[in-house]
Amino acid sequence: MYGAQIAFRNYNPALGFTGSPWVGLDHFVRFVQSFQFGRLLENTLTINALGLLIAFPIPIVLALIVNQLSSPRFKKFTQTVLYAPNFISVVVVVGMIFLLFSPRAGVVNNVIALFGGEPVFFMGDPDWFRPLYIGSDIWQNAGFSMIVYLAALTAIDPSLHEAARVDGANKWQRIWHIDIPGIMPVITILFILAIGNLFNLGFEKVLLMQTDLNLPTSEVIQTYVYKAGLQQAQFSYSAAIGLFNSAINLVLLTTFNWVAKRAGQSTLW
């Protein structure tokens, strides 16, 4: 936090944090006016918003299904397998993508060849960056996110289910009228938290997945901060961009919390 002040100064290592000249909002203005600004904002928003919309419901669906399984053994096995990828490092997951989707010897392209298709250079194609990023995110995290919903589901009073069953409600109806309303508070809170992190998610993975060829869609605000700041040593400029990013996050978080409160849902504070 202390170091964040350099965003408003022209940082010079010889002068130190407090000794460098104060320039106010100059760096912010320069960023907003720069030619990359539109593209960075668009890429950051698209990848995160798409990721949220597609990935958010999947753990909920999985939890609702797993919760209905009657065999405890199959239930435990499914849970273990589904959340195992969470423990694989990001580096390895991205490494696996590069290997499996490689144009020369990747198993995916072998399948495509088997059906007579042309090999696709997945990692070099800007159009494929988003599907691969979001898909691998679901592959790695959906099972682990499922656990929280499963816990919320076990907290639902079983007598509700028994009663509904006696009344002749089938599984679809019980999920719709008992399970989903029962875990709604948890869904709302996790959704608000996800919105608050909209600009934060998975930056390390984006950086790893970047190739020179997919930059048009894969360059996001935080990877730009990393390059401008640490690789080109424009400390103050990039710190300002980073701060801009956190500010947007905070605004989003408070806005959606307020919306949820107005809608009568449970909120963070």
Added chain:
Amino acid sequence: MTQALFQPGARLSTKKPPRTPGTWRERAADPMFNVIAVGILLVGIIAIIYPLYFIVIASVSEPNEILNGNVWLWPRGFTLEGYQRIFSEASIMRGFANSVLYTVVGTAISVATILGAGYALSRKDLFGRTFFTFLFILTMFIDGGLIARYLVVRELGMLDTIWAVVLPGAVGVWNLIIARSFFEGNIPDELREAAQLDGANDFRFFFRIALPLSKPLIFLMIMIHLVANWNAFFDALIFLNDENKYPLQLVLRNVLIQSTVTDAGGAGALDSYAAAQRLGELIKYGMIVISTIPLLIVLPFMQKHFTQGALLGAVKS
């Protein structure tokens, strides 16, 4: 209404729920659900297991067979060349040793500070308790950013030392909150008062009574940090320049990802380009296996503790 109709034990007497009256569609609803549910789960399970399985069989297959699309369910042209090469590569072994060191030191520092701070924050008689809690939680939402973090570490003279990797992320606020809630819920004030009457001071109480009662928490914290430290690469990427200090994940990144672009395959010492490429692929598959599979094998045995942890965090939120 449904509550009133329900009588405890009513369903226990019949083996099946009462047969649903009505049309065929209504009666088929539950079996249909089961088929769809199991179908979705099977697709998910295969989508997770097959890529991992493929990596394992590819790591012991003749690379040309993979290239020609002949490797699907079993290894073809069995070879251990990739592994031989990996275990004789100095940079990989050094990365392995560094990772073990960083993981052990990092986990020890994190667990010690989180347990200490968590316990202190759980004590209602702590001076400035609300203020300190607020300070910690503030950092969850406001953050100086990457550049500020880098410069602070640099000013402290920690660049290119082990401390740059293990210290900046040592105390995760989320874990701290889990620890605090655990102590609040499991170590009652009465216990401390009783111990004090018997002459135990704060340190003695913490080490002899509070900690032994918190084994699930300690175990959970150790597991979380072991996995997180082992898998971490980003702090090492920005704070370490000396290749001799790289942890395994960074070595992995250079071999698996960076080299894919140029296709040098991390086997530059070999004479011919084709041979280098061939071995390069094998090395990549093999490195994923040795860095990841051990973790996945012990995972089922630790599942209970992880799910408990996820729940501890969830309940509080």
